[in-house]
Amino acid sequence: MLTGADVAKHNSSESLWMIINGKAYDLTEFQTNHPGGQKILLKFAGRDATEEYEPIHPPGTIEEALPADKHLGEVDMSTLLPEQKIIEQAVPKPTTAGDAPMTLGACLNLDDIEKAAERLLKPKAWAYYRSAADDERTHNWNRESFYSVRLRPRVLRDVTTVDLSASILGHTSSLPIYISPAAMGRLAHPDGEKCLARVAAAHQIPYMVSANASVGFEELASQAKEGQILFYQLYVNRDRAKSEDILRRVAKAICVTVDAPVAGKRERDERAKLDDEAASDPNMQKAVKSTGPDAPDAPQDEPSQGIAQALGSYVDPTLAWHDLEWVRKASGGLPIIVKGIQCAEDAALAAKNGAQAIILSNHGGRQLEGAPSSLETLLEIRKFEPWVLKKLEVWCDGGFRRGTDVLKAIALGARCVGIGRPFMYSLVFGDEGVNKVATVLREELAQNARLMGATSMTEVVPSMVNARELEQNVYNGPYESPVRALAKL
Amino acid sequence: MLTGADVAKHNSSESLWMIINGKAYDLTEFQTNHPGGQKILLKFAGRDATEEYEPIHPPGTIEEALPADKHLGEVDMSTLLPEQKIIEQAVPKPTTAGDAPMTLGACLNLDDIEKAAERLLKPKAWAYYRSAADDERTHNWNRESFYSVRLRPRVLRDVTTVDLSASILGHTSSLPIYISPAAMGRLAHPDGEKCLARVAAAHQIPYMVSANASVGFEELASQAKEGQILFYQLYVNRDRAKSEDILRRVAKAICVTVDAPVAGKRERDERAKLDDEAASDPNMQKAVKSTGPDAPDAPQDEPSQGIAQALGSYVDPTLAWHDLEWVRKASGGLPIIVKGIQCAEDAALAAKNGAQAIILSNHGGRQLEGAPSSLETLLEIRKFEPWVLKKLEVWCDGGFRRGTDVLKAIALGARCVGIGRPFMYSLVFGDEGVNKVATVLREELAQNARLMGATSMTEVVPSMVNARELEQNVYNGPYESPVRALAKL
Amino acid sequence: MLTGADVAKHNSSESLWMIINGKAYDLTEFQTNHPGGQKILLKFAGRDATEEYEPIHPPGTIEEALPADKHLGEVDMSTLLPEQKIIEQAVPKPTTAGDAPMTLGACLNLDDIEKAAERLLKPKAWAYYRSAADDERTHNWNRESFYSVRLRPRVLRDVTTVDLSASILGHTSSLPIYISPAAMGRLAHPDGEKCLARVAAAHQIPYMVSANASVGFEELASQAKEGQILFYQLYVNRDRAKSEDILRRVAKAICVTVDAPVAGKRERDERAKLDDEAASDPNMQKAVKSTGPDAPDAPQDEPSQGIAQALGSYVDPTLAWHDLEWVRKASGGLPIIVKGIQCAEDAALAAKNGAQAIILSNHGGRQLEGAPSSLETLLEIRKFEPWVLKKLEVWCDGGFRRGTDVLKAIALGARCVGIGRPFMYSLVFGDEGVNKVATVLREELAQNARLMGATSMTEVVPSMVNARELEQNVYNGPYESPVRALAKL
């Protein structure tokens, strides 16, 4: 058995050892292939990286990534030197919103939970969850695009009881809402995605598990309740065999994410990593101080990739429409959900290619700055390819925070709505936090439906919304339906 | 006769006594049924709650709510222990607007009065009056929707004299304005709604009394001047008998509020109550300090309901169009005003169902975030159901603060306009404050009418406003007139 | 000859004497008729009010207002007691813009001059010049309405020389610009309007003298250069005889202001007066401190009128279209300019009633909040009554600050543009300041015309501007041409 001192000597790029979960690994050869970059490995060279490693790597990552001879075996953890342990404290910090609530009890809505999370999460976790592409305009627009849509409530209807349930791919959800797939739950809470799965079961709403979940799908599946609606979000890997293996373990439906052939430019995430590295690297700190216009020849590093870039490198950029057939077969005929549709043409293609559901989504504004909000794409489909709404289920995500946001999408034809970041933020409070998000949405939906004069989701119809302001900017240029094109073949 | 010490012993949920107006009551059994929540009762357990109770409960509330055996009789108030008296001071406080005027003389307009009220009212009163639904966007939009409407003034007309009077349901009001119904006037002034009634009489404008007024309608009616125009705003209670009883006592017209089958989510109000409870509860204060992500299992309370939620639970969510017939009969054939119309379809239904007036209103933005402003609904009626404007009187409320706001609505066809919050805010200055609001509006209206070239309200016509910017966003989707539908039956 | 002590005794409303320009007056009976209110008189009771009186009263005001027996004769000014002299210092003060220039040399544009004036003018002068109606939205909109109009410059034209002159009512102005009428120039500089007249002559641009100028028209006329273009702005007084008297003395054209039958609500101006009174009145200061919600019965004064209200009371609200005939005759057939047209109907009426020019104006946003900007009215005339542009000269004012602003109006058909506040602000620097404004405009116009590819004002044509954004909000409702109506008669 190795001692702390044995490992501590291998603390440079010449020989780079690291301890994870009580075992040592030799990363000397691997270091330049690390999707998260070499620099972060050097920070932990000769040290125990468990706390850092755990929440951002799916189980088994290092075991699969390294050949057996680089597995150096167990370390006697009682022999670790003090400097080999790096423990980062999550200390409450000032936020951009001065009035951020600190307790779940003080959170009245989903924005409160976001503010609390900004204050309570570790900076790296906050940066990963919150970050979006480029200048985050699309992220913000997702939210703002609801504001211009006015409701048209009806009065003097008996609204004593209201039924909020929705039929989603044949399953009954108690709300027209599902938990969107998002990675790295353990950045916020040791139980990570397990909290999401438990609360989804309790609320009888679907949970779509991310391929990058920090808790393995098997582990989540094994704790699932009878009849729980779990979907699996697939990033089709460059390694197809690996994908097939995952697919076979999946339950009720497969989601293929199509808007991420490469990862978006998430600068908040990248900056968090730069800060992290700068904080730990004395040489770098020095560079920050002395490099300037008078030192143009000082060595300049390539900007570090954030967590998103590291995760993104697993995705297959060759994925194309015909691959849906392969997904269907590989998954044994499970319903297919195509996530990331952003124009009417692709909605039509998804329908033609046999998808059971599409998710109008710009990936929470994390991929392409300038992409339309899901409401805009929904209006575009209503304009150019209205038949799609009958052929398959249209789901929406991106910026939904209030009950009225959800009802606006439902009124315009969406079957249900995915909520992502708010659930991730709520993980800082564990199960209770996740439950709070679901409960707030349930209460707001019930109240708002009543105030609109609707007693069920089917009564929420197009004439209950005035989306004219948004419609005036729906695409108006040259349009060629790919279905007509296909029909000609 | 009980002593302070007798009551002081019953200071917990096991045995919960309270003193109100010199009498003690046993609330042990009632505590979980209190619409305002149990927690606030515990705050006053064993104490004198008169000052807190008075302004937010209509007269007789506790007497009616408790069975006779819980009336414990009089208390010798000279024996009260110091800690049994809780007196909250209203201390002038900094406001969001740094330049808030502190005297009525320094108030030049209705916004000044709002700023003064923010500074001078008790926090709970300010929160109740000011709060609006969700993120308060509809509240703000009510105000902003006037800004895009441009006036088209006419010059070189003789405007020496200008007649501001309006005929409202056959009564002559000296202004095209009435006081909107709002609850809890005694939060701002000991005389509460009595101030409103007195000034309305002096100015010869209608006052619509809220069903939740903190002064009983009988008391207000008994001080009414000869010929004073009082309307009664009815929240049809779950207890119909109680409603009928109220209706029989009413004078000139009945207003049925239809946009509040449940109360809106008024977070400012809820937060004020949370603050209030936290300030008084040492255990809670502790929780605020220690609960955080490291203490996810700490007990979490349901968010407290504000005053609005407590009041809202009296409303009947089963109310429907056919109930207007019952209201008419129960009131002995009084004219019916339907308050809370938010789309053209419902305006048509109100006309069909025999209403004499409708109020285009989103409840001051307090109910459904995303509802249209009254100007928008007015334009929608002009577009889809213009006949309604001839069949009944159309009134508007929500965000009116300036003479020009009123004239814009009049020009587009409104008969008169309701002013709510400004009058409630002005109560902080008593009768003089209320008079100031009416006087400022009178002066602005006279000046503005002259500058528009109009010498009476009938000369304020559609061609005097340019509402094109607003019209461009009027609903344009599928429209089916409910009147045509009814005609087919 | 009276002594200071003689006057000092009459320092209350019972007996109210005042010294102006070395003479004493008895204002005891007059005090309640003072258009500026009684309170300000009490402030100066028994004292020398010359410094306060001078800049805000046209010459001869007090002599005409008081009967001969109230003229008490000369005072030996060497005998004045120290407390009889009230001298207000104009001390440079912080401004809303932190970077206000302090010297004329540091002023690069008209906004700089405004910022300097805010800092250097006495508060009362700044408030009077700068104030606008209500919330000053129309004032701000005047400025903003230029921003949405895009230019369409032409390149590769020979622009070596550019002719900026314009023909205005048959006179040649060196710029398509005139100085708008504004009152109270002596608030900023001892020479007051004389500076404006001198610089207008030097630049060969028209100067329209205000009826409320703080320098008499005779005095201005007497210093006029040969051929100088002076217009006279007439507020038709309640006293017609007085108007006729003024008209007979006038030279090149008469301007009838039609948008001010009553003065607008200029709250900045009113607040300045309130501040002024509060500062001087110890009793009032006390009231400010102690009056609050707990003192609802404290005496409340009517809000003081600012300078604008005081001036406004001279205007005749009975003025109507047929009075233009009287103006023409009374002035001996001078061309008539109608100032304050705000809709196409009135533009047509002005043409029908024989006006030679109209000024599209909302009085600098000082009268009716919600009025259209002059660009909007110009577009409305182009839409509904385009013939008016050929029948008479259309001038514009309100918010013009840059050379491009002027060119936009010229391109859309305006003959010339009035500049008001910038010239008033510039008076703080005397002749040099006024000259700076004219010079900056000249330089910007020359440069901008060249960059647009125009070498004279007649080459600035409609296709050089893209006003589509503004056009989309031009009035679109019911329109009945008054000319057609008149034609039927």
Add this chain to the structure above:
Amino acid sequence: MLTGADVAKHNSSESLWMIINGKAYDLTEFQTNHPGGQKILLKFAGRDATEEYEPIHPPGTIEEALPADKHLGEVDMSTLLPEQKIIEQAVPKPTTAGDAPMTLGACLNLDDIEKAAERLLKPKAWAYYRSAADDERTHNWNRESFYSVRLRPRVLRDVTTVDLSASILGHTSSLPIYISPAAMGRLAHPDGEKCLARVAAAHQIPYMVSANASVGFEELASQAKEGQILFYQLYVNRDRAKSEDILRRVAKAICVTVDAPVAGKRERDERAKLDDEAASDPNMQKAVKSTGPDAPDAPQDEPSQGIAQALGSYVDPTLAWHDLEWVRKASGGLPIIVKGIQCAEDAALAAKNGAQAIILSNHGGRQLEGAPSSLETLLEIRKFEPWVLKKLEVWCDGGFRRGTDVLKAIALGARCVGIGRPFMYSLVFGDEGVNKVATVLREELAQNARLMGATSMTEVVPSMVNARELEQNVYNGPYESPVRALAKL
């Protein structure tokens, strides 16, 4: 050989000597002809001005400007008195953005580089690069006009490889990007434009050299790589002979800038010069303190011209369309690029007059406030003169900062896009900075193209953008095609 003391005596306007690059010059007669004004010369009278002179004058300027007898010969620089050397330190300064990065490594995008430059450049350099016309609204609008254009990305296309190259006037550029012409590179870095030329060569993108480059074109040309694409931007000088001389030395194409017959009003630049002069002139500092409204007769200087005004005076305002023929001949038949087209009419005229490319440009918002953004002009051409897009190459510049900005222009028909200020800002970091800008753009373009589903620039088509919001404000007024007009001749 002269000594420092010899020169130091000639330190006033009576006799004004100056040292530049070790040689003395007599500027006594020239001082009033200096395009940059006399005042700045007086600041350096009797002193060594090399550091100030060098970066803002093209090589040989003073030698050509002064007759031989004013060349006083070499100075023994070891004899300079301390006060003869004026060395300005560029000290990092606070910026408007609090979070400006200080190192190139911390810069993730082009805005970061701008923020770093604001902090690290000398104030005068920052002012010159950053300044724009008037209130800089057009400068800002250039940037904002991208935000309203939404992308319409396509998914499930194989985007493994993406080709970013573009054919520009027959040359292959590795990116659809060129470096825009801008003057005074040596203000930021001693190597100045040489850095731009080197990095353009390394990246195989075109570099358009400014006529006002602070490094001579010969020097740049002499270090050019084999096949490097250099264009030359010609400001046709008043001295035509000089222009012809320059033209003959040029390589691949000639750019005629047509939007600068006079320089724009760049107030940031002018203020920087005012600050500079005030800082050095004790008399002026005194004036700043004492001049105010009480000193209206204090001497007032004309506002100083900034660098832009000084440079602008070399441009020929008589340049017209027929001169393109002269340019063509003088350059020996090189392709002609017309830079500064701002309306569809002029695009058509450029095509008619034989231009090979036009650049839709408003000179980075530096010339005419109110000019359209290049995207707007592109949409206008698509509407009125679509044939132009086939007849010649349409390039765009102004406000491009992100990969998606570039793709939006490409989708709407632009061949390539010019990047100006970011490259100038990046000079503060020398070659590495310039390389960073090119590299960031390359990475963003590759990533964004993939996310849009495009694998080459030709796949970026009109249906990939939704520009409806912008289209709604495209010019809609009277339009007469100059081509039709020409056809009639």
